[in-house]
Amino acid sequence: MAQIKVNHLTFAYESSFDNIFEDVSFTIDTSWKLGFIGRNGKGKTTFLNLLLGKYEYSGSISLDWACDYFPYAMEPSDLSKTADELMEQWKPGVESWRVMCELSELAVDMELLYRPIRTLSFGERTKVMLAVLFSGENDFLLIDEPTNHLDQEAREIVKRYLAGKKGFILVSHDRDLLDACVDHVLVLNRSTIEVQAGNFSSWWENKTRADAFAQAENEKHLREIGRLRGAMMESQRWATKSENTKIGYDPIKEHDRSKNTRGYIGAKTKKMEARVKVYEQRMEKNIAEKEGLLQDVEQIRDLKLSPMEHYKDRLVEAREMSLCYEDGAAPVFSGLSFEIMKGDRVFLQGSNGCGKSSLIKAILRQAGTKDVGTESFTISGKLEVASNLVISYINQDTSHLHGDLRMHAFEHGLDYSLFLSVLRQLDLEQVQFDKKIEEFSEGQKKKVLIATSILTPAHLYIWDEPLNYVDVFSRMQLEKLISEYQPTMLIVEHDVRFREKMATKTVEM
Numbered sequence: 001m002a003q004i005k006v007n008h009l010t011f012a013y014e015s016s017f018d019n020i021f022e023d024v025s026f027t028i029d030t031s032w033k034l035g036f037i038g039r040n041g042k043g044k045t046t047f048l049n050l051l052l053g054k055y056e057y058s059g060s061i062s063l064d065w066a067c068d069y070f071p072y073a074m075e076p077s078d079l080s081k082t083a084d085e086l087m088e089q090w091k092p093g094v095e096s097w098r099v100m101c102e103l104s105e106l107a108v109d110m111e112l113l114y115r116p117i118r119t120l121s122f123g124e125r126t127k128v129m130l131a132v133l134f135s136g137e138n139d140f141l142l143i144d145e146p147t148n149h150l151d152q153e154a155r156e157i158v159k160r161y162l163a164g165k166k167g168f169i170l171v172s173h174d175r176d177l178l179d180a181c182v183d184h185v186l187v188l189n190r191s192t193i194e195v196q197a198g199n200f201s202s203w204w205e206n207k208t209r210a211d212a213f214a215q216a217e218n219e220k221h222l223r224e225i226g227r228l229r230g231a232m233m234e235s236q237r238w239a240t241k242s243e244n245t246k247i248g249y250d251p252i253k254e255h256d257r258s259k260n261t262r263g264y265i266g267a268k269t270k271k272m273e274a275r276v277k278v279y280e281q282r283m284e285k286n287i288a289e290k291e292g293l294l295q296d297v298e299q300i301r302d303l304k305l306s307p308m309e310h311y312k313d314r315l316v317e318a319r320e321m322s323l324c325y326e327d328g329a330a331p332v333f334s335g336l337s338f339e340i341m342k343g344d345r346v347f348l349q350g351s352n353g354c355g356k357s358s359l360i361k362a363i364l365r366q367a368g369t370k371d372v373g374t375e376s377f378t379i380s381g382k383l384e385v386a387s388n389l390v391i392s393y394i395n396q397d398t399s400h401l402h403g404d405l406r407m408h409a410f411e412h413g414l415d416y417s418l419f420l421s422v423l424r425q426l427d428l429e430q431v432q433f434d435k436k437i438e439e440f441s442e443g444q445k446k447k448v449l450i451a452t453s454i455l456t457p458a459h460l461y462i463w464d465e466p467l468n469y470v471d472v473f474s475r476m477q478l479e480k481l482i483s484e485y486q487p488t489m490l491i492v493e494h495d496v497r498f499r500e501k502m503a504t505k506t507v508e509m
Contacts, residue, residue, distance in 0.1 A: 038188030
């Protein structure tokens with residue numbers, strides 16, 4: 001395979017004052033299984049679009065291979081068409097038999113190709129698009145977050161599928177997926193870009209060691225600068241004192257001093273001032289060295305939470321519960337029994353469409369929470385929610401977000417300055433604060449919802465797929481927050497690492 005060479009790449013959007021990339025150079029191989037890692041808003045999707053030739057830039061990108069991108073773009077009118085009708089539009093020249101071969105690897109029934117796209121689940125759409133993506137020859141593939149909105153079973157299938165492929169860049173924040181599928185990583189650090197062999201875990205281990213070394217070196221430099229500053233001030237003080245004795249003296253107190261002494265004092269002062277100059281130069285050198293040490297250190301800042309204490313131990317109880325939408329013939333789920341006690345972190349687990357979000361809506365309505373949708377459904381069996389229960393809710397959908405951050409804070413009763421502070425802790429850059437939320441990336445929109453929930457004191461925190469599009473470092477921040485404050489939570493989340501670390505109970509649906 002060939003290489004992709006990026007030389008002195010600089011790019012910024014027309015509406016932005018800041019460069020996304022500035023004088024960036026690196027080389028990658030098109031035979032690699034390359035994981036693309038970086039904070040939200042650092043430019044991962046932008047770089048993929050640069051490879052596709054969508055934007056103009058300065059510098060050069062040397063690429064001799066055609067690129068193809070997942071997910072394929074679809075217009076609203078495409079939803080009524082089948083994948084069989086759309087695949088030629090997605091990938092010109094694609095052959096159906098190749099797509100069918102790929103579908104068999106993804107454990108998908110061929111009849112999905114002939115069903116309207118709108119009737120397919122997120123997982124089914126993902127599998128069909130991946131089958132089309134990998135059905136070509138000699139394409140370098142750009143795969144942008146393929147597991148968002150997928151249930152655990154679908155994620156496992158996609159993970160096994162990608163693990164058997166090569167010649168792609170995979171943008172993902174799922175640590176488990178990156179460890180299973182990639183053999184190199186391309187990392188957008190805070191100030192630099194690096195390419196490294198290995199998967200996410202090997203890179204993170206190396207980075208943790210490098211960051212610890214940088215911190216230790218930084219401390220050493222600070223001590224050296226402090227010592228030099230003290231010596232410089234002492235020498236400066238003696239030089240000043242000596243210089244002041246050159247002119248004017250008391251002949252009684254200094255009877256042994258002659259007029260020639262003035263030249264001696266001047267020479268002595270000059271030597272002291274030269275010594276001060278050396279100290280200053282050494283300090284400047286040390287400071288310059290120090291400034292480069294921490295440029296890429298990822299500081300996972302501590303977040304704070306204010307969970308409320310409810311007078312009841314049992315906050316939610318379901319017994320033989322069933323839920324049915326009024327326009328549906330069969331229940332979404334039935335016979336469900338579980339409870340949420342104070343201090344529990346309950347994770348709902350099950351395939352897409354099994355009713356996880358519907359259950360959350362039922363609990364929210366029972367608790368009297370506003371703005372949880374207009375769908376009509378009926379419940380049979382038992383669902384009890386503690387009285388006066390305050391719930392802080394993260395919706396998996398971000399399409400309702402609008403306006404600027406100040407308006408959002410006002411609508412949700414948040415202290416604006418504190419809201420911005422939490423967003424900064426979640427690494428939302430200050431340049432975003434003046435933009436409309438509609439202009440944010442999906443990961444940045446999720447951080448708006450997370451910050452809103454964190455700042456809302458509650459007895460129960462209900463988070464529905466909170467980590468979709470959210471970067472790895474922010475996921476670690478949230479793990480640390482939950483471990484420290486141990487709030488009562490009901491969560492739908494398919495990130496295996498996150499669930500393994502945070503769950504106290506798992507409810508299979």
